[in-house]
Amino acid sequence: MTNSAITYPITTAQYIPYGEHRCLRSRVYLDSGESGYIKARVDDVYVEGSGGVGSTELEGTWIGQEDTGEPFTFYIKGNKWASNNSDFSEWYNGTFTSNPNADPKEIDLLVEDCPFAGYIGETALGIYKIEGDVLTFTISEPGRAYRPISFGEGGNPRTYTAKLQAPDNDDGDNGDSGGGGGGGCFISTINQ
Numbered sequence: 662m663t664n665s666a667i668t669y670p671i672t673t674a675q676y677i678p679y680g681e682h683r684c685l686r687s688r689v690y691l692d693s694g695e696s697g698y699i700k701a702r703v704d705d706v707y708v709e710g711s712g713g714v715g716s717t718e719l720e721g722t723w724i725g726q727e728d729t730g731e732p733f734t735f736y737i738k739g740n741k742w743a744s745n746n747s748d749f750s751e752w753y754n755g756t757f758t759s760n761p762n763a764d765p766k767e768i769d770l771l772v773e774d775c776p777f778a779g780y781i782g783e784t785a786l787g788i789y790k791i792e793g794d795v796l797t798f799t800i801s802e803p804g805r806a807y808r809p810i811s812f813g814e815g816g817n818p819r820t821y822t823a824k825l826q827a828p829d830n831d832d833g834d835n836g837d838s839g840g841g842g843g844g845g846c847f848i849s850t851i852n853q
Contacts, residue, residue, distance in 0.1 A: 686765075717739075717761075719791075720739070723736075723796050723824065725821060725822045725824055726822065726823075727820065728813060731746055732747040733745070737757075740754070740757060740758070742770060750776075751775075752775060756771050756773065757771065760828045765788040766813070767788055768788070770785040770787065771783075771784050780806070783804035784808075785800045785801055786807065787799055787800030787809060788808065790820065795822060796821075796825065798821055798824050799814065799819065799821075800817075
């Protein structure tokens with residue numbers, strides 16, 4: 662068994678940062694029969710639209726669950742949104758528009774990336790309310806031309822309740838060697 666380090670420059674899709682953290686998320690796949698791990702080091706990351714312009718009452722990191730009990734986290738910054746369940750088997754990224762003057766308030770979530778090809782490019786229509794630091798929203802399936810009329814109405818629409826998380830001022834450096842420098846992607850494979 663030998664270890665080898667191979668350096669590849671990579672370009673990945675851009676996703677909004679989660680909360681106030683400086684972190685990027687991407688996927689790199691190994692070819693069939695390969696095994697190993699990946700270590701990425703990134704410096705000087707700039708995320709367009711990360712300033713205060715376009716901020717909304719929805720902005721922040723919201724942690725909660727679907728009415729089925731499935732844990733979910735939602736990230737909203739400007740007009741961008743992302744969400745994932747606890748094991749990342751279901752995740753979404755996209756942009757949104759909202760109408761906070763409607764009763765109930767309305768939200769349209771455009772899905773730009775997710776693991777379900779049929780949802781990409783489709784919009785999920787929904788309603789939401791904020792009570793203190795708790796967000797409740799009910800959304801239809803992406804691509805379905807139906808906006809829910811009440812929270813928790815059941816059936817095809819999904820209802821989520823989440824609590825706004827206070828921002829931490831963590832710079833993302835947890836003391837490991839991945840906290841800066843480089844800019845490349847380092848893949849070590851084990852040849853058997």
